[in-house]
Amino acid sequence: MLTTRPRGTNDFLPGETEKWQYVENVLRTICKDFGYQEIRTPIFEHTELFQRGVGETTDIVEKEMYTFTDKKNRSLTLRPESTASTVRAYLEHKLYALPQPVKLYYIGPMFRYEKPQAGRFRQFHQFGVEVFGSSDPGLDAEVIGLAMGIYHRLGLRGLEVHMNSVGCPQCRPKHKEMLQEFLKKDFASLCPDCRGRYERNPLRILDCKNEKCQEITAYAPTILNCLCPECREHFDKVKHYMEISGIKYLIDERLVRGLDYYTKTAFEILVNEIGAQSAICGGGRYDGLIDSLGGPPIPGVGFALGMERIFPALESQGISLALESPLDVFVVTLGDEAGKKGFQILMDLRMEGIKAEKDYLGRGLKAQMKTADRMKAKYAVIIGENELDRGIGIIRNMETSAQQEMPLDQAVDWIKRQY
Numbered sequence: 321m322l323t324t325r326p327r328g329t330n331d332f333l334p335g336e337t338e339k340w341q342y343v344e345n346v347l348r349t350i351c352k353d354f355g356y357q358e359i360r361t362p363i364f365e366h367t368e369l370f371q372r373g374v375g376e377t378t379d380i381v382e383k384e385m386y387t388f389t390d391k392k393n394r395s396l397t398l399r400p401e402s403t404a405s406t407v408r409a410y411l412e413h414k415l416y417a418l419p420q421p422v423k424l425y426y427i428g429p430m431f432r433y434e435k436p437q438a439g440r441f442r443q444f445h446q447f448g449v450e451v452f453g454s455s456d457p458g459l460d461a462e463v464i465g466l467a468m469g470i471y472h473r474l475g476l477r478g479l480e481v482h483m484n485s486v487g488c489p490q491c492r493p494k495h496k497e498m499l500q501e502f503l504k505k506d507f508a509s510l511c512p513d514c515r516g517r518y519e520r521n522p523l524r525i526l527d528c529k530n531e532k533c534q535e536i537t538a539y540a541p542t543i544l545n546c547l548c549p550e551c552r553e554h555f556d557k558v559k560h561y562m563e564i565s566g567i568k569y570l571i572d573e574r575l576v577r578g579l580d581y582y583t584k585t586a587f588e589i590l591v592n593e594i595g596a597q598s599a600i601c602g603g604g605r606y607d608g609l610i611d612s613l614g615g616p617p618i619p620g621v622g623f624a625l626g627m628e629r630i631f632p633a634l635e636s637q638g639i640s641l642a643l644e645s646p647l648d649v650f651v652v653t654l655g656d657e658a659g660k661k662g663f664q665i666l667m668d669l670r671m672e673g674i675k676a677e678k679d680y681l682g683r684g685l686k687a688q689m690k691t692a693d694r695m696k697a698k699y700a701v702i703i704g705e706n707e708l709d710r711g712i713g714i715i716r717n718m719e720t721s722a723q724q725e726m727p728l729d730q731a732v733d734w735i736k737r738q739y
């Protein structure tokens with residue numbers, strides 16, 4: 321127990337964390353290019369925020385939240401997603417008083433009590449964006465473009481954007497009625513979950529993974545046939561903007577998201593190679609959410625992508641990230657006095673922003689050179705007793721094996737000039 325991590329969580333070890341940092345750099349850079357600013361909210365929030373925000377009848381709220389009471393008996397929940405938290409912060413800090421739209425992004429861990437499997441964890445990481453304050457369909461296309469831009473910069477190809485419109489409170493009741501009417505005769509054959517959904521949230525039945533339910537709903541009326549004129553016009557414009565930006569997409573009339581706040585556009589980005597958990601990104605518009613959390617009627621749109629799902633996708637396409645070379649200089653020393661001088665040079669190099677390392681295990685010359693090699697150092701600075709007496713060191717170019725003697729007090733400057 322003491323040496324085993326909780327089920328569904330991960331340790332990211334050196335070697336892997338560099339890859340995460342690389343991806344995080346890409347995310348931050350693209351957000352700068354698109355004009356999104358970072359927001360950081362707490363890991364836990366009042367439980368009610370997610371109940372009201374994500375929706376009482378969703379799997380997330382019904383089954384998957386890590387909820388606990390604190391010492392003052394307040395109910396708190398580890399965030400299962402960040403849209404509700406971002407809206408809460410937007411309202412709490414009155415960001416609606418700023419020039420709109422407000423464009424935010426976040427990176428961080430989320431928590432859902434799900435059945436762990438490949439690509440599905442109980443603690444996982446999302447990068448997401450949220451745009452508040454405009455109902456312009458161009459923004460729906462902008463956020464999809466931002467997500468695709470990330471995958472493109474990472475080198476991923478062959479992704480599919482699936483889009484749908486899930487309507488609004490005007491057009492959904494009509495669809496709900498038609499759907500219930502259609503499903504009535506097969507009610508008894510639906511899975512227990514879907515029988516529960518029939519009254520409360522029949523739209524979710526379209527998203528059920530149960531084979532029998534999928535069979536029953538194969539020809540169910542879709543929301544696209546029921547859209548009100550405003551939702552239809554919005555969806556047409558989103559598609560148009562997608563075409564202008566050159567992003568290919570598929571209309572998936574059965575696309576239903578697992579969170580209740582969506583209105584109008586809903587989308588997912590899928591990659592085929594990573595197996596069952598092929599949704600690497602999901603999002604959409606939520607024009608009623610801010611209102612329902614006690615704010616003004618302000619529209620919003622955004623998405624979140626699963627960071628853990630990026631790496632298997634990269635691997636399956638044979639893409640290795642261009643990680644930086646690990647080391648500039650390895651300082652090799654022999655004997656105590658040379659060791660001290662070497663330590664000084666080591667620290668001076670680092671203060672100058674040069675990545676440097678030395679031996680701390682008292683190894684001999686050969687073993688130290690081997691370590692320098694293994695760490696892919698560009699240079700080795702070699703100081704033996706002999707060299708120390710003469711005030712010099714040997715600088716070896718590890719790639720070409722060329723060596724030169726250099727006064728020790730000039731070594732740091734010389735190396736600095738090579739960069």
Ligand code: HAM
Nearest residue numbers: 401403440441444599600601602603604622623624626
């Ligand atoms: P979501 O579809 O629940 O949406 O999650 C978004 C993405 O997070 C998924 O496509 C998937 O890549 C990743 N993800 C979800 N659950 C797990 C898990 N258990 N393990 C690993 N990865 C996972 C949301 O969370 C919305 N807040 C997105 C959004 C933002 N909509 C509007 N704004």
